[in-house]
Amino acid sequence: MPLFGLGTWLSESGGEASESVLAAIGCGTRLIDTAAMYENEEDIGKALGEVSGPLPFVVTKLKSDSHGAAGAREGLKASLSKLKLPAVDLFLMHSPSGGRVLETWKEMLALRDEGLCRAVGVSNFGVAQLQGVKDAGLELPEVNQIELHVWNQQREVHAWHHANGIQTMGYCPLARMKQIGKTPVAALAAELSLSEPALAIRWAVESGFVTIPKSSNPERIKENAKIMGMEDLGDDAMRRLGEADAGFKASNSVNNMDLSWDSVK
Numbered sequence: 001m002p003l004f005g006l007g008t009w010l011s012e013s014g015g016e017a018s019e020s021v022l023a024a025i026g027c028g029t030r031l032i033d034t035a036a037m038y039e040n041e042e043d044i045g046k047a048l049g050e051v052s053g054p055l056p057f058v059v060t061k062l063k064s065d066s067h068g069a070a071g072a073r074e075g076l077k078a079s080l081s082k083l084k085l086p087a088v089d090l091f092l093m094h095s096p097s098g099g100r101v102l103e104t105w106k107e108m109l110a111l112r113d114e115g116l117c118r119a120v121g122v123s124n125f126g127v128a129q130l131q132g133v134k135d136a137g138l139e140l141p142e143v144n145q146i147e148l149h150v151w152n153q154q155r156e157v158h159a160w161h162h163a164n165g166i167q168t169m170g171y172c173p174l175a176r177m178k179q180i181g182k183t184p185v186a187a188l189a190a191e192l193s194l195s196e197p198a199l200a201i202r203w204a205v206e207s208g209f210v211t212i213p214k215s216s217n218p219e220r221i222k223e224n225a226k227i228m229g230m231e232d233l234g235d236d237a238m239r240r241l242g243e244a245d246a247g248f249k250a251s252n253s254v255n256n257m258d259l260s261w262d263s264v265k
Helices: 016-026 041-048 069-083 101-113 127-135 155-164 184-191 196-206 218-229 235-242 252-258
Strands: 031-033 057-062 090-093 120-123 143-147 167-171
Touching: 016 031, 016 041, 016 218, 041 057, 041 069, 057 069, 069 101, 090 101, 090 143, 101 120, 101 127, 120 167, 127 155, 143 155, 143 252, 155 167, 184 196, 184 235, 196 218, 196 235
Parallel strands: 031 057, 057 090, 090 120, 120 143, 143 167
Antiparallel strands: none
């Protein structure tokens, strides 16, 4: 799974999402992240149909109102139809907030075993929810996609992931630009002659997190992709960035990580 990709939340259907995907692939980006909730899978499928050569790694997600065995199966098949793919590389449960997590997860594992997706995971799951899946004796998710950036480094969850073989995938790597220019990260970026967004994205990649900055601007997409060719930031810069963690929440979805297991299982 590539460590760097394109996020498509709020990339609209009708051309914007397609153009964003094609711009990203043209810059060498090898991962595209979408979701049924984003309502742009059809646009992304159109873009994928125009790709010559190997397709990128494609991630999509099950809507919370599609939980349950039947909903998960129907949801994935609907996504595959819109994406015009026989299978996606990674299928995620978008949030535990839809409830019936164990029933839904069992069906997602079955869908993987049937070849309709190559891997399965979750999104916006906290430690208690992951522990609940483990305590039920089920195979753990291969990936958990959570809000994660230099201003909210999610150390507890990542430590649990590391101990249990789960890949950490972070959305909002730029905290939706709400922290730009407001913290010591800005000063460090200036010292290193980097833009603050480039520094934040590079921190995520060097930390071993899959990161998916969202943009529909071709020039910004190109600039974001350049971080993969950068030199390592170095131990001192990574240490200073580690000290920037302030638990800042850019998305309300992160609050789903705190839902009690009993309320969602």
